Amino acid sequence: MRFDERRIQLKDKRECILRPTMPDDAQDMIEYLKLTSAETEYLLRYPDEVNYTLEDEKEILARLLDDEYSVMMVAVVDGKVAGNCSINGIGNKRKIYHRCSMAVALYKDYWDLGIGSAMINYLCELAAAIGYKQIDLEVVAENKRAQALYKKCGFIESGKRHNALRFDDGSYHDEIIMYKEI
Numbered sequence: 001m002r003f004d005e006r007r008i009q010l011k012d013k014r015e016c017i018l019r020p021t022m023p024d025d026a027q028d029m030i031e032y033l034k035l036t037s038a039e040t041e042y043l044l045r046y047p048d049e050v051n052y053t054l055e056d057e058k059e060i061l062a063r064l065l066d067d068e069y070s071v072m073m074v075a076v077v078d079g080k081v082a083g084n085c086s087i088n089g090i091g092n093k094r095k096i097y098h099r100c101s102m103a104v105a106l107y108k109d110y111w112d113l114g115i116g117s118a119m120i121n122y123l124c125e126l127a128a129a130i131g132y133k134q135i136d137l138e139v140v141a142e143n144k145r146a147q148a149l150y151k152k153c154g155f156i157e158s159g160k161r162h163n164a165l166r167f168d169d170g171s172y173h174d175e176i177i178m179y180k181e182i
């Protein structure tokens, strides 16, 4: 969906713009997906699993922009993409219409500046405006930084999925399930 741009001041006093991700951001977003998944193991993808062509990515971003039930937000600092945050409906059955899922990731250079909190708080406002009643997410059990951020933004832990992830080194990792009623 389209939504109003929001400007925030970061902990280091720089300005950050939160705005819809546009089809013209496609190249930056492909790079972002590849690099952020190389910087942390806590995202679902490995870098070699980012296989979108520029055309694919443009099409996806255009579709999400027109989708009234999805939000694809990008954070821009000094004209550069710092990170991205999104919500999507869980599914197209009436019994689950009230729920959406959320994802967030920033380049490491932009961690701990307040961008994650600002993006999530804005997303919660937008999710409520769309009509969702609950936001769901899963986070790797070892990812304490993200869990601290989600708790700060009002998310509550509701369970654990055993061995939800198997990394390339053969190690298994649980996922913590969290939700926020909005």
Ligand SMILES: CC(C)(COP(=O)(O)OP(=O)(O)OC[C@H]1O[C@@H](n2cnc3c(N)ncnc32)[C@H](O)[C@@H]1OP(=O)(O)O)[C@@H](O)C(=O)NCCC(=O)NCCS
Binding pocket: 040, 042, 043, 104, 105, 106, 107, 110, 111, 112, 113, 114, 115, 116, 117, 118, 138, 139, 140, 143, 144, 145, 146, 148, 149, 152
């Ligand atoms: C998780 C992530 C989005 C957080 O974004 P961010 O912009 O750094 O978050 P903020 O700066 O808004 O807030 C982070 C908070 O966590 C705290 N924190 C940082 N490291 C922490 C740790 N190891 N344990 C507990 N709290 C921690 C910070 O002090 C800050 O709290 P404060 O504002 O009260 O001081 C970012 O680190 C990231 O992109 N990580 C990699 C991808 C990822 O893990 N995504 C989530 C997948 S579920």
